[in-house]
Amino acid sequence: MLELTVNLDERSYPIFIGKSVLQDKGRLIHHIGDSRPVIISNETVAPLYLQGLLDSLSDLNPLSFIIPDGEQYKSLTWFEKISAFLLENNCGRDTCLIALGGGVIGDLTGFVAACYQRGVPFIQIPTTLLSQVDSSVGGKTAVNHPLGKNMIGAFYQPQAVFIDTLSLHTLPEREFAAGMAEVIKYGLIYDTELFSYLEKNIKELQSLSEDALQHIIFRCCEIKALIVAQDEKEHGLRALLNLGHTFAHAIEAQMGYGVWLHGEAVATGMVLASELAHRRNDLSRTQVQRITQLIADYSLPTTIPSNMTSEHFLMHMRKDKKNKKGTIRFILPTQFGRCELVDDVSDEQVRELIAQ
Template sequence: MLELSVNLGERSYPIYIAQNNLTDSPNLSEFVRGQKVVIVSNETIAPIYLNQLTSQLPNNSFLSCIIPDGEQFKSLEYFEFINRFLLEHNCGRDTCLIALGGGVVGDLTGFVAACYQRGVDFIQVPTTLLSQVDSSVGGKTAVNHPLGKNMIGAFYQPKAVYIDSNTLKTLPDREFAAGVAEVIKYGLIYDADFFTFIEDNFSAIKEHQTDALSKIIYRCCEIKAEIVAQDEKESGLRALLNLGHTFGHAIEAEMGYGNWLHGEAVATGMVLASQLAFLRGYLSEQELQRIINLLAKFNLPVQAPASMSCDDFVKHMIKDKKNKQGVIRFIIPTSFGKCELVDDVTQQELEELFRLHAN
């Protein structure tokens, strides 16, 4: 069992990482004692893991709210669906929601928890690599809108995060690779040695070897916990966690949510951000290729959709949450383990970037 803490004063909470957290979750019964437990999951995950989780609840007392599986269901429609479920079952402020699933379930459940009766407790039990290394930690909750990803949401921290790496055994290869994109992101933004570790151990990671998985999950959570503790609501440092996301969210919105997985879009977004850094002289051609090669080793896409033009990207990026006064702001790597936020990228630079990318 590995344990970390996200240090946010009275809102601090633990992250537990183990191979058997679904059947032996430390302190879970204490976190929900005296509360009405509602587990939100999806149609794929619930049949596999719901019984394991609920076996640890006091008196096995719980309600389950099951939604369809897919990014397209992280919407206001299903935000309302879960709220209606809670109201129909007379859930009060003494309710604790448990998000059992990937990033869609976690983000949606967290947003409901933030809003229902002005705030109820929730616990994250992430079952995908992407949610385990990134979205379950830090309190970002949201739903998508047709005009932009994660545009409606709130910062709202969970009471605890339980990560069971055994759930990755049932994760499709494509979903696993999408999670690796976020793992690689942490190396680029914060820890050059970690990036090298991923390069050196890509076979072990790809083969789901236990030691390698524990290492990457722990280090990603550790980095995110450090950053969130310093900048909970993304006023500065935390924005760097969005490397690849400005371009990636544009791909998701343009292509339709769910057609590109989030991690796939972020992978291509990191390539674009790195190519922009190359054009600005921050990265050498060899360093740029090193980034592209590592993403490609995990079968992640490194080329934007052929149907998307520079203008298609801009129309979505102009709505990005990092922007100020209508100026698009980009996160770009200035070296391995270090990124910067820039707000002076010109239209000419973007056009040059997409010409480079197309070739």
């Protein structure tokens, strides 16, 4: 098992990564403490892992709440339903919420934890690659709104993160590929060695080699922990983690949440960001082709939806959380392992990019 720490002074917490981490009953109970656990999961993950977790925590009298599976359920409606369940069961501030699932479950559970009785502890148990390498770490919690993704939320850190690589063996191939988009992102923004590793180990990763999985998960979590420790609430450096996301959130909002997986939208967003960087003379054509090829090698889309226009993109991007004073700001790669936040891209440049 591998372990690292997100250093945030008194709110620091550990991340545990490895095979059969969920079977470590003692470690899990230690981080729950004296709290009563309430496990939040979905209809896909619960049949696979919920009963085992309930059995491990039986001495703590755990409860569970199951929601449907899908991005569309990361909403205020389901935030209210979970909150009502907690109230109906007389859950107090000594309740610990446990997010058992992917990014939707983690974001939704974390937001409930941040708000319920003004804050209760929670633990992340991510079961998708995307949530293991990205969304479970760093304390971003949120729900979606029809007018924008993750527009209602809070920064709220978990007590601990338990990443069991065995859960990836039950993950559909499309979901695994979506997670690889975020892994590629970390290579682009921070670590050229990781990017090269992804190019050289496609077969190992797609065959779920334990060594390869632990390597990329640990490195992505390590990078994110370093960035979050310096910029917890995204005032500067942390914004670089949004490479590709400005375009991606527009795709998700326009197509309808869940039609494109988040990682699929991020993959196409990174291609668009790389092409835009090339047009600004920051990346060579060869570099853009290398990025696009790696994304394609992991069975991810590299082109925008056929029914989206530049005006669709601009409409949604004007609501992006990184914007300031009405100006759309983009994260663009300037070289492998380095990105920057720019605010001088015109609407016309976006139109030309999308059209071509």
